[in-house]
Amino acid sequence: MPLVILLAIVVLAVMFWRYRTVRLTRNCRWRxxxxxxxxxxxxxxxxxxxxxxxxxxxxxxxNG
Ligand SMILES: [Zn+2]
Structure with missing residues (x-):
């Protein structure tokens, strides 16, 4: 079922993007x-x- 595989890829991509976004923006304010x-x-x-x-x-x- 190609549709299931496509859906799994999309879900993983969104999860990865959210993980990166949270990591990159949390607590950091570079000047x-x-x-x-x-x-x-x-x-x-x-x-x-x-x-x-x-x-x-x-x-x-x-962690600081
Ligand atoms: Zn920082």
Whole structure:
């Protein structure tokens, strides 16, 4: 039944998307510090740098 397989793929994709979205947005508010070339998370205080200069995509201190 191709329809069942298609439905399963859609459900898994939605679950994966929701999981990623929750992970990426929860507790993290990255602010750029141009002078230092760093990104600081306003929520947990983590400081990091990224290779491409863009904001980090994860919270570094999820359990903090
Ligand atoms: Zn954070």
């Amino acid at each position: 750029e510090n141009r002078a230092a070339g760093e990104w600081r998370c306003a929520y947990c205080g983590a400081v990091t740098r990224t290779a491409n200069g863009g904001p980090p995509v994860i919270c570094l201190q999820e």
